[in-house]
Amino acid sequence: MPLTLDRSHVLPFLDDRPALDDRVAQAHRRVLDGETEMPEMLGWRRMLLDPDDALLESVAETAAEIRDRADVLLCIGIGGSYLGAEAVMQALDTPFSDDGPEILFAGHHLGPEYHERLFQYLDGKSVYVNVISKSGTTLEPALAFRFARRFVERHFDDADRRIIATTDADRGALHDLAVDKGYRRYVVPNGVGGRFSVLTPVGLLPIAASGVDTRSLFYGAVAGAREVTDADAGHPALQYAGDRYALGEQGYKTEVMAVMDPALRGIGAWWQQLFGESEGKDGKGLFPVVLQYTTDLHSVGQYVQQGQRTLVESFLRIDDAGEGLEVAEQDDNGDGLNYLAGKTYGEINEKAYAATAEAHAEGGVPNWTVTLPRLDAENVGRLIHFYEHAVSVSGKLLGVNPFNQPGVENYKQKMFSLLGKPS
Numbered sequence: 492m493p494l495t496l497d498r499s500h501v502l503p504f505l506d507d508r509p510a511l512d513d514r515v516a517q518a519h520r521r522v523l524d525g526e527t528e529m530p531e532m533l534g535w536r537r538m539l540l541d542p543d544d545a546l547l548e549s550v551a552e553t554a555a556e557i558r559d560r561a562d563v564l565l566c567i568g569i570g571g572s573y574l575g576a577e578a579v580m581q582a583l584d585t586p587f588s589d590d591g592p593e594i595l596f597a598g599h600h601l602g603p604e605y606h607e608r609l610f611q612y613l614d615g616k617s618v619y620v621n622v623i624s625k626s627g628t629t630l631e632p633a634l635a636f637r638f639a640r641r642f643v644e645r646h647f648d649d650a651d652r653r654i655i656a657t658t659d660a661d662r663g664a665l666h667d668l669a670v671d672k673g674y675r676r677y678v679v680p681n682g683v684g685g686r687f688s689v690l691t692p693v694g695l696l697p698i699a700a701s702g703v704d705t706r707s708l709f710y711g712a713v714a715g716a717r718e719v720t721d722a723d724a725g726h727p728a729l730q731y732a733g734d735r736y737a738l739g740e741q742g743y744k745t746e747v748m749a750v751m752d753p754a755l756r757g758i759g760a761w762w763q764q765l766f767g768e769s770e771g772k773d774g775k776g777l778f779p780v781v782l783q784y785t786t787d788l789h790s791v792g793q794y795v796q797q798g799q800r801t802l803v804e805s806f807l808r809i810d811d812a813g814e815g816l817e818v819a820e821q822d823d824n825g826d827g828l829n830y831l832a833g834k835t836y837g838e839i840n841e842k843a844y845a846a847t848a849e850a851h852a853e854g855g856v857p858n859w860t861v862t863l864p865r866l867d868a869e870n871v872g873r874l875i876h877f878y879e880h881a882v883s884v885s886g887k888l889l890g891v892n893p894f895n896q897p898g899v900e901n902y903k904q905k906m907f908s909l910l911g912k913p914s
């Protein structure tokens with residue numbers, strides 16, 4: 492069973508949705524045919540239709556070396572150069588297992604204590620560094636890499652082997668430094684924007700180092716890209732794109748991605764950037780925010796149920812999430828939970844999901860459910876492609892360019908001026 496989209500809690504909220512199908516199909520065809528603004532930025536799709544097996548192999552070999560030699564892989568990057576790797580690892584790593592190197596992140600914020608203690612923690616460990624920056628000039632990762640480079644050079648004779656740079660093929664400060672120092676390099680392809688780059692070496696190398704089968708991940712997305720090629724407006728990615736556009740037109744403002752398992756939270760954080768940077772311009776787009784249920788039902792659940800009626804919600808759940816612990820009958824029933832005897836965590840979580848989806852729909856929150864059959868590499872790959880295609884079609888429907896992010900520069904310019912960066 493492929494990924495599915497349940498719209499039963501959305502359709503009742505939509506005014507004349509079928510009338511939009513032709514526009515959705517047209518937007519979809521335009522994405523497939525490259526009739527978009529910046530068509531060169533459809534590289535995320537082209538690379539799926541023409542897989543580079545040699546690259547996958549090379550990434551796997553480097554990852555094997557890291558797994559063999561490193562206690563810690565320090566991944567330095569921010570935004571699209573960080574979120575995808577973290578998302579996939581969180582989804583596919585077994586919780587509480589210590590298989591393979593510890594994967595740590597840096598340069599994904601400017602937290603003073605975090606970065607100071609990080610290097611104290613690394614002392615005495617075998618460390619590899621993967622510095623990832625498409626532009627090579629983003630302040631947060633560049634700054635962290637300055638410290639990481641000094642750390643590695645001071646602690647290891649083979650420093651240049653332990654640093655791997657993932658960056659532009661031809662230009663940028665990181666590219667030039669990597670060439671100068673002779674670091675191993677992986678390329679962020681020109682036609683792939685940061686938030687679409689998880690299936691390039693940007694995400695693949697750290698993900699492979701964590702032990703995930705990156706070939707299955709990649710080929711899951713390939714399968715998704717091939718399927719969508721012949722699809723009509725009934726394809727789940729197109730239904731989702733069309734529905735969210737229609738809801739936006741009807742005045743809804745915010746889309747909550749509600750993940751039903753902590754393993755999926757990182758996917759939600761990755762999705763936030765994908766949709767936020769792609770759609771949020773020209774005063775348009777739904778504001779994307781991820782919540783983890785049932786945890787967040789006990790924080791903002793009240794708002795979702797009864798606050799401003801401008802929210803839409805997309806649940807992300809796993810069909811075969813495993814059963815987990817089973818509740819046993821207890822003689823004293825002191826906690827009053829014997830009514831759950833014989834039920835598993837998996838079953839209880841399912842009931843919590845079904846109840847929440849229904850309650851929120853009744854409270855005026857249209858909600859879809861995206862269901863993955865299982866949480867494995869192939870399905871996560873498919874899911875990545877699902878959202879990448881959906882956001883591209885959505886950008887077309889909204890009439891915005893989904894492949895740029897001019898607004899991110901504003902804070903950067905002000906920060907650089909406050910920091911006295913020479914112009």
Ligand SMILES: O=P(O)(O)OC[C@H]1O[C@](O)(CO)[C@@H](O)[C@@H]1O
Pocket residue numbers: 569570571572623624625626627628629632685686768896899
């Ligand atoms: O890989 P880079 O060039 O360091 O960029 C990191 C992130 O910064 C942004 O450019 C925004 O500033 C994102 O689009 C991107 O994912």
